[in-house]
Amino acid sequence: MTQVNGRPINRIVILTGAGVSAESGLATFRDSDGLWEKHDPMEIATPEAFERDPALVYRFYNARRNQLQDVEPNEAHRSFARLQSQFSGDVFLVTQNVDDLHERGGSEQVCHMHGQLNSMLCVACSQAQPVPGDYDGTTYCPACGVAGKLRPDIVWFGEIPYQMDTIVSMLRNCDLFIAAGTSGVVYPAAGFVQEALAAGAQTIEINREVSEVTGYFHQQRCGVASREVTALVEELLAD
Ligand code: OAD
Numbered sequence: 001m002t003q004v005n006g007r008p009i010n011r012i013v014i015l016t017g018a019g020v021s022a023e024s025g026l027a028t029f030r031d032s033d034g035l036w037e038k039h040d041p042m043e044i045a046t047p048e049a050f051e052r053d054p055a056l057v058y059r060f061y062n063a064r065r066n067q068l069q070d071v072e073p074n075e076a077h078r079s080f081a082r083l084q085s086q087f088s089g090d091v092f093l094v095t096q097n098v099d100d101l102h103e104r105g106g107s108e109q110v111c112h113m114h115g116q117l118n119s120m121l122c123v124a125c126s127q128a129q130p131v132p133g134d135y136d137g138t139t140y141c142p143a144c145g146v147a148g149k150l151r152p153d154i155v156w157f158g159e160i161p162y163q164m165d166t167i168v169s170m171l172r173n174c175d176l177f178i179a180a181g182t183s184g185v186v187y188p189a190a191g192f193v194q195e196a197l198a199a200g201a202q203t204i205e206i207n208r209e210v211s212e213v214t215g216y217f218h219q220q221r222c223g224v225a226s227r228e229v230t231a232l233v234e235e236l237l238a239d
Helices: 018-022 047-052 054-070 075-086 164-172 189-198 225-238
Strands: 011-016 090-095 115-122 128-130 150-154 176-180 202-207 219-222
Touching: 011 075, 011 164, 011 189, 018 075, 018 225, 047 054, 054 115, 054 150, 075 090, 075 225, 090 164, 164 189, 176 189, 176 225, 189 202, 202 225, 219 225
Parallel strands: 011 090, 011 176, 176 202, 202 219
Antiparallel strands: 115 128, 115 150
């Protein structure tokens, strides 16, 4: 039986953030070379910004989606996928990342609480669609045929993340919560560790530096995700 700090582990919830994709070459948000250093999030990642300057917002997300063609998953993505496929209990993976590197690293279940770059949302028919290529304020929705109503399928500041009911129920039933590569600044994700703690779970943080919510974790493993995630997964699978 796998144990952490002497406690048996059957159900694991993993939360990932931009730090997990950093070694693949995707910029994080809040590091010194991060996306929010170069762009004001209030000019890009809010419904109001999209209303004010949709062309800028389409450009930003088209560029980020196109960048996915030039990057590959790293050992952290692959190790989490290995945990999901080989662990004897349940492993639920929730990510704040909007890239597709967990899937390409082999994960079959990924909950994208902040949406996905490879998806676009039609506000006329409410359908999410795969993105066929660059799109903008003139593109027709492939589902309902209405033009000019497609937006990035990204949860912006002020919007409610996807699948919160499922996530909260997983947190309330887990024995181990792992957060990797996230600064612990953006809620509700930053509060997941407290939810898991309240449920009696063991909590482990993996990050290059301690996060804003580090005090809620039983263990801090400081270092790059590719190395630290791989080491932790090996420990969990060895028991
Ligand atoms: P942040 O950019 O806020 O934090 C990334 C964290 O990863 C930082 O704490 C870094 O120290 C750490 N880090 C960087 N490189 C790492 C590495 N190689 N290994 C391990 N850790 C590393 O990104 P998030 O916490 O994911 O939302 O940001 C949360 C949300 O804020 C995002 O989903 C995004 C953003 O606004 C939306 O766009 C809706």
